[in-house]
Amino acid sequence: MRPISLELQYIGPYENETIDFKDINQTLFLISGKTGSGKSMIFDAITHALFATASTSLRGTESLRSQFAPSTEPSIIIFTFMYRGKTYKVERRLRYFRGTNTTETPPESSIYNEFGELIENGLTKVTSFITELLQLSATQFRQIGLLPQGEFRKFLVASSSDKEEILKALFRTERFNELYLKLKKDHDKDKQQIEMKHALIMNQFSQVLKEEEQSTSFKENLERFHTIQMDARKELQEAEESYQKTLESKDVLSKEIQSIKENNDRVETYFKEKDNLELLLQQKSVIDDKESKLSLSQKVHTIKDAYFNEKEYSNKVKDSKSRVNEMRLVLDEKTSEKKKNDSEFKDLLNKEPEINEYKVRAKHFSKYDTEEYRSIEQDIHNLLVKQESESKSLEIKKEELTGLEVSISKMNVTDEKLRKSEAELFSIKENLFTLQNELEIAKESEQNKREIDDLTETIHSLELEIEELSLTIEKQNQEVQSLNNLNVKSVNEMIAHLEAGKPCVVCQQTVAQIPDTIDFDEVLYSELESKQKSLDSLKIKLGILSEKDLKETRSSKDLETEILKAEKELAQRESQIASEARSLEEKQVLEVRLNELKSEVSAFAHGIDISKREVEFLEKRFSQFKEETNFDDFLHFKDALNIMEADIDTFLKNKKSLEDKRQTLTLELTKLESQLESAEFKLETERNILDENSQKVRVFLSKNSEVSVEDLETLIELDNDALKTEIETYKNKVAQVESLILHIKKDIEVFEVVDLTNKLSEERHLNESINIESKRLGQLESRLKSLDGLYKKIENEIETYKKEEHAFTELVKLVELLGGKQGTPTLSRFVLVYYLERILSQANIRLRKMTNGRYELRRRETYRSDQALHIDVFDYFNNARRSVATLSGGESFQAALALALALSEIIQHESGSIDMDMLLIDEGFGTLDEETLKVAIDTLFDLQKSGKMIGIISHVEELKTMIGNVLYVETLDERSRTKLVTPLSN
CATH class of the missing domain: 3.40.50.300 (P-loop containing nucleotide triphosphate hydrolases)
Structure with a gap:
């Protein structure tokens, strides 16, 4: 890449x-x-x-x-x-x-x-x-x-476990672990199969051996199984000998019965065949007639072909005559038709010079037979009409343009004027907002004053009520003190014990009415306390209202008047601005329309100019058309051209039609003449064949007077072979029956039918014995066969078991070896160590060169999981192994670079597909x-x-x-x- x-x-x-x-x-x-x-x-x-x-x-x-x-x-x-x-x-x-x-x-x-x-x-x-x-x-x-920043050193200083993860990912060594796991899985599976196979073999032994006879040894079980096989074989041999004796007795009896049956059958057949011979001899006269008819038929068959040829060629001659006559009529008609065609073709050729002249003119005119010249007059007319229409439209547009310019010049509204009006409107709105705020403050202030006046009046009224209530309480207190300081509570208790109509406990007088208890002062005190609280609350509210910092304002009425005035002014100004905005919008629309009109006027003027040039061009082309065609318009030109082309087309079609018809008639005449000649020859041939066969039939009839003409076809149609076969079959059958009677008579010992009832009963009993012994013999054979098959099967399975057990033993050793259970590293770790040592070997080539032969990277010589992939550096100057962590920064970089380059090369080498x-x-x-x-x-x-x-x-x-x-x-x-x-x- x-x-x-x-x-x-x-x-x-x-x-x-x-x-x-x-x-x-x-x-x-x-x-x-x-x-x-x-x-x-x-x-x-x-x-x-x-x-x-x-x-x-x-x-x-x-x-x-x-x-x-x-x-x-x-x-x-x-x-x-x-x-x-x-x-x-x-x-x-x-x-x-x-x-x-x-x-x-x-x-x-x-x-x-x-x-x-x-x-x-x-x-x-x-x-x-x-x-x-x-x-x-x-x-x-x-x-x-790509060796990223700081990461290509990572492999050098990584721990053994980290290197393991890195190498696993780079070299995809997980497949080796997967191999081990697959082998381990196969090991577990094979172990289970071995155990199952052992159990299966023992189960098969249990089908033959009793539980107490079974051993854990395959060999001992096979020996005991063999003993059972020998016993079964001996029992089968004894049964076969008994079965053979019974079969021999039955064979002797069966032969005797068969001999008697055969003699009985011969006697019955002898008498039956004698009856058959009588019937056959009765049919002899019929067979003699058929022999006579066969003889005549065989004579007639000598002229069979001549007779049928005579009939066939008689019809053929008749048909051929009719065919020859029809062909002569058709030939006469075609000859007349050809003469007529030759005359018409000669007349047509006289017109050819005129048609050739038409062709020259039509070829010259064809260049004007186009859509351009077809519509050229209409195009000129349309362009002139368009010019006139566009000229009128141009004048109208110019007038509209002049009117628009005047209208726009009269409209004095501008964007600047509208913005100035909008600024004044904003100032009015601000003033209105200020007045509305001031009105709210004035209303709040007036409301506050009214609430203070109402509170002051309420407070004064409450103070008067409190003063009056206080005097009432004071007066009652003075009345209570006149009771010589009697405890009010005691008096109230005494009143509680009085009952109407009964004597008083103190004075013994009858109580007419129970007086009230002395608790009136508590009610008055409660009322006084309630009024006092209300008074305090009102004073607090009054204090709050009095402390409100309300500015001095104009009266709300004056402010409302001023607001109405401001709102009216605002409405007027908004209406004025809306009107100015509409005017400005109308002006802008007119200006847009003005620009559109200018473009349209320019477009119309340009279009008119183009139309004039097109008219001039078309008129020039039309003048050329009239000059060369001598026609003033395309329609007359086209009619004349169509007539010429139609005449040319009609001439060519007629000429081709006559030529084709002439050629067809010539061919038809030639063909008809040839066919007529053939038909006449055929007629003559058929007449000769008819005469020849008629002569043969006449000669035969004259020699065989017993045969009439009418009998010929009947005798010819007879199936001689079938008739001959029928006669021969009859004679053979008679001879066979006579011969069979003589043969049977010679073999018959006694001319009577012997009764076989007793002997057949004895035979049935013997058959039943044979069936019983045969079933037992089959059962013994089946058991012995089953024992032999099972023995062989067990022997084969034991042999297979031993082979699989041996293979399993080898697999156990391999799994333990790859799993590191025999003091060796696991397969995965062994592969990782292999790759690491290859990488170090490749890296050391460069590292020794970069360090002048001082340093070499080495793997720690152990397969322990925590150290197997650990890298040390060997210092040749000090002849000592030490940790890579002791290298200086530059030395560490050299080692990491060498290691990284080696790692890159080894990965590419291992993955041959990487480029x-x-x-x-x-x-x-x-x-x-x-x-x-x-x-x-x-x-x-x-x-x-x-x-x-x-x-x-x-x-x-x-x-x-x-x-x-x-x-x-x-x-x-x-x-x-x-x-x-x-x-x-x-």
């Missing part, structure tokens, strides 16, 4: 920037600029274009959008690159929030081929396509094509002294000679003199621009 160009719009500090990489292909180049100028953003943009992520995992993609990007503009990255001879262009649009909306505008992604055709669309689809194309993930890309022709390195060179820096750059130059394009981001000034190609990143007003300087550009 090699970059071609990078376009950035609102990405980081880049507003609209394009970086062209074509001039620095297959070279080493430096990206130089101030801190924060956006050097690393170039790497971020490339990584985001490919994988929708930043160049380092520490930066999110949201950091790519420019801080100064307008909220309406998207951030866009367009990255064009070449991969294996093909060019691709990927476009990414970052997510952002449009305007002040909180709705997110989602990201967009597209990738195109070298012809600009869309390949994929959508964030995930584009990333998946690039990952599949490059055979790289974002993590692998950061190790192979990465670039390497981008971000920072790290600032810690090197001049000599070490030169060695590091020489290393990169050597790497670049293999065809890679290598880019470096660094602040180190010395690099500008070492590296000829420099991409400068310059900043102005928070925005960055790039400038490429190469040796050729100097």
Whole structure:
């Protein structure tokens, strides 16, 4: 993969920037600029274009959008690159929030081929396509094509467990762990299957052996099974011998019965065939007649062909005569028709000179037979009418224009005058607002005064009531004191014990009426207290009202009068402004119309001028038409041309029609003459054949007087073969029956039918015995077959079981080996160690060169999970191994660079499908002294000679003199621009 160009719009500090990489292909180049100028953003943009992520995992993609990007503009990255001879262009649009909306505008992604055709669309689809194309993930890309700032040192100093995760991701070693897990799964599955198979075999033994006979040993069970097989075989042999004896007895009896049956059948057949012979002999006279008829038919068959040919050719001669006569009539008609055609064709050829003259004239006239000349008179007329109409319209427009100019000049309203009136209106509104506020204050002040007067009057009234109530209370107090200081409570208790109509407990007099208790002073005190509270409340309210700071104002009545006056003035001024606004609007409308009229007047004048030139052109063309055609109008010209063309067309059609008809008639006559000749020849031939066959029939009849002409066809139609077969069949049948009777008579021992009832009964009993013994024999055979099959099956399954058990044992060893249970590392760790040692071996080639043979990276020699991937540095100067943490900054950078380059190369080598022709390195060179820096750059130059394009981001000034190609990143007003300087550009 090699970059071609990078376009950035609102990405980081880049507003609209394009970086062209074509001039620095297959070279080493430096990206130089101030801190924060956006050097690393170039790497971020490339990584985001490919994988929708930043160049380092520490930066999110949201950091790519420019801080100064307008909220309406998207951030866009367009990255064009070449991969294996093909060019691709990927476009990414970052997510952002449009305007002040909180709705997110989602990201967009597209990738195109070298012809600009869309390949994929959508964030995930584009990333998946690039990952599949490059055979790289974002993590692998950061190790192979791009070493981000601070991250390429990470692998050097990472812990063993962190290195394990990094290497797993880069080399996809999870597949080895998946292999182990698959083998482990197979191990568990096979173990279960082995156990199930063992149980199955034992279950099959249980079908034959009793539980107490079974052993855990397959061998012992097979021996006991074999003993049962031998017993079953012996029992079968004994049953077969018994069955054979019964079969022999039955065969002897069956033969005897069969002999008797055969003799009985011969006796019955003998008498039956004698009856058949009698019937056959009765049919002999009929057969003799058929033999006589067959003899005649055979004689007649000698002239069969002649007889039928005579009939056939008699009809044919008749048909041929009729056909010849018809053809002679048709030939005469066609001959007359051809003579007529020749005469018409000769008359037509006399008109050909006139038609040729028509053709010349029509060809000359055809150039005027166009739509232009067809409508030229109407077009001239229409243009003249249009000119007249437009001239009138122009005069009307001019008059309207003059009137508008006068009307506009009379309208003295202007924008400035209207704005001045509006300012005066605003002043009136402000004054009205001030008066309305003052009115509210005046009304509030007057209301306050009324409330104070009312409160003062109420307070005075309450004070009088309180004074009167106080005198009443004082008078009652004096009456109570006259009771010689008697306790009022005691008096009230005594009153409570009095009952009407009963004697008093003190004076013993009858109580006529119960007096009131002495509590009147408490009611008066309560009333006095209530009035006092009301008085205090009113005084407080009066104090509040009196303290209000109300300004001195005019009376509300005066203010209302002034407000009415101001509102009237406001209404008048608003009406005046509305009128002025309408007038101004009318003036503006008139001015717009004035401009439109000026444009229309100009357009009409221009149109009239064009119409005049068109009329002049058309009249010139029409004069030429009249001069060359001698016609004053197109209609007469067209009629004449149509007549000429119709005459020419009619002539040509008639000529072709007559020529075609003449040719057709000639062919038809030739064909008819040939057909007539053939028909006459055929008629003569058929007559000869008819005469020949008629003679044969007459000769036959004269020699065979017993046959008449009428009998011929009947005798011919007889089926002689069938008749002959019938006769022969009869004779053969008679001979067969006679022969069979003689043969049967010779073999008959006794001429009577013997009774077989007893012997057949005995045979049935023997058959039943055979069936019973046969079933038992079948059962024994089936059992023995089943035992043999089961024995063989168990033997085969035991053999398979042993093989699978052996394979399982090997699988157990393999699983334990790969799982690290035999003192070895796990497969996954072994592979990771293998890759790490390859990386270190490759890295040490460069590290020894960069450090003059002093340092070499080594893996710690252990397979412990926490240390297996730990890297130390071996110092040849001190002949000692030590931690990489003890390296200086420059030494650490050298080791990290060598390790990173090796890691990139090994990953590409392992993944043969990866083709990465670039390497981008971000920072790290600032810690090197001049000599070490030169060695590091020489290393990169050597790497670049293999065809890679290598880019470096660094602040180190010395690099500008070492590296000829420099991409400068310059900043102005928070925005960055790039400038490429190469040796050729100097």
